[in-house]
Amino acid sequence: MTAVVDTRPLRHWLHSANSPHLVICCGEHPDPATWSRAVCTAVCTGGPGDAGDAGVSGSGQAVVQLSTCLGALTPAVLLELVAGGASGVTVALDGCANPVDTEAVVNRAGTFVSALGRPQHINVAKVLPTERKHGAAWPILGETAVPVSRRTLFGRPDGLDLAEPSEHPTQRLAAVLRELVGGDRSGTELDHVPTGIPRLLATRCAGSGVCARTCPGDALIVTRIVLAEASSDQDAIAQFHLAFDPARCTGCGQCLEICPESALEQSGEHVWSSLMAQERVDLRAGLTRRCARCGVGHGRSGDLCAVCAFRAANPFGSTMPPGAPHGVDRGRQPGR
Ligand code: SF4
Numbered sequence: 224m225t226a227v228v229d230t231r232p233l234r235h236w237l238h239s240a241n242s243p244h245l246v247i248c249c250g251e252h253p254d255p256a257t258w259s260r261a262v263c264t265a266v267c268t269g270g271p272g273d274a275g276d277a278g279v280s281g282s283g284q285a286v287v288q289l290s291t292c293l294g295a296l297t298p299a300v301l302l303e304l305v306a307g308g309a310s311g312v313t314v315a316l317d318g319c320a321n322p323v324d325t326e327a328v329v330n331r332a333g334t335f336v337s338a339l340g341r342p343q344h345i346n347v348a349k350v351l352p353t354e355r356k357h358g359a360a361w362p363i364l365g366e367t368a369v370p371v372s373r374r375t376l377f378g379r380p381d382g383l384d385l386a387e388p389s390e391h392p393t394q395r396l397a398a399v400l401r402e403l404v405g406g407d408r409s410g411t412e413l414d415h416v417p418t419g420i421p422r423l424l425a426t427r428c429a430g431s432g433v434c435a436r437t438c439p440g441d442a443l444i445v446t447r448i449v450l451a452e453a454s455s456d457q458d459a460i461a462q463f464h465l466a467f468d469p470a471r472c473t474g475c476g477q478c479l480e481i482c483p484e485s486a487l488e489q490s491g492e493h494v495w496s497s498l499m500a501q502e503r504v505d506l507r508a509g510l511t512r513r514c515a516r517c518g519v520g521h522g523r524s525g526d527l528c529a530v531c532a533f534r535a536a537n538p539f540g541s542t543m544p545p546g547a548p549h550g551v552d553r554g555r556q557p558g559r
Pocket residue numbers: 421437438439440441442443471472473474475476477478479
């Protein structure tokens with residue numbers, strides 16, 4: 224599991240700094256000190272040999288060495304640094320073993336900055352700039368080891384109250400976008416930026432809850448209220464409710480694949496203004512009963528869910544039921 228970058232220490236430092244431009248180095252960068260002497264001035268176009276952009280508009284520069292690799296960077300991390308007061312962020316890719324993924328993250332963060340009309344640049348530098356700083360080198364900070372202000376040193380709060388970052392990537396991104404958009408604005412200027420978060424429909428949902436158990440982000444929430452018990456618990460009839468929290472969704476699509484009834488469908492994508500509004504979406508409510516064989520909820524007539532009904536009808540069958548999850552390795556079926 225990739226470590227999550229917590230920008231709060233850096234943001235406390237930025238709060239009392241004078242809008243520096245930050246150069247982010249990998250935790251395994253052999254010599255961040257080379258960047259502490261470099262002055263980023265050229266605008267990076269991403270082409271080979273570019274010296275990297277700083278667009279330095281604040282007071283100088285600082286080098287930040289992560290405690291992990293650049294693969295831990297997300298658009299939210301970079302935007303949090305901008306929201307914290309950095310005049311720009313350059314991610315140093317010199318020597319990086321996998322620059323393509325990091326560049327995609329940086330480009331995505333840059334898309335938000337330009338859509339919001341912010342003056343900051345977020346970009347990459349593939350090689351060390353040739354221009355060198357005269358005099359003292361720029362400071363080199365650790366991701367969590369930053370100099371404390373005199374105010375903090377004497378135990379006084381610096382006026383920043385930063386919430387712990389969400390462990391859900393979309394939720395964290397929505398939170399920093401709310402901060403950058405500011406005030407009561409809805410953020411509709413971001414609606415043309417793709418979210419990758421599906422707008423789900425569940426018109427055929429029978430409340431089995433398989434999607435909710437599969438969802439890695441706990442974005443699907445099933446609640447059940449048992450209304451009546453028949454001869455045994457297996458026959459219990461319940462009122463179910465399926466809700467979707469798009470800000471917790473990562474867009475992995477597993478829920479769409481896994482439903483044994485193929486009850487979930489995608490109808491386009493959510494837009495950023497709805498993700499930033501933190502609206503939970505009611506997908507479906509109805510009656511469900513427990514499968515007499517496996518115990519999952521289902522909305523069919525009869526005692527068995529779709530999978531168990533298929534198995535009962537095909538006791539010696541070797542094919543998967545219709546709507547079974549994809550990903551079955553058919554190449555391993557006997558005789559193939
Ligand atoms: S797309 Fe993935 S993260 Fe989103 S609701 Fe479905 S399973 Fe959960």
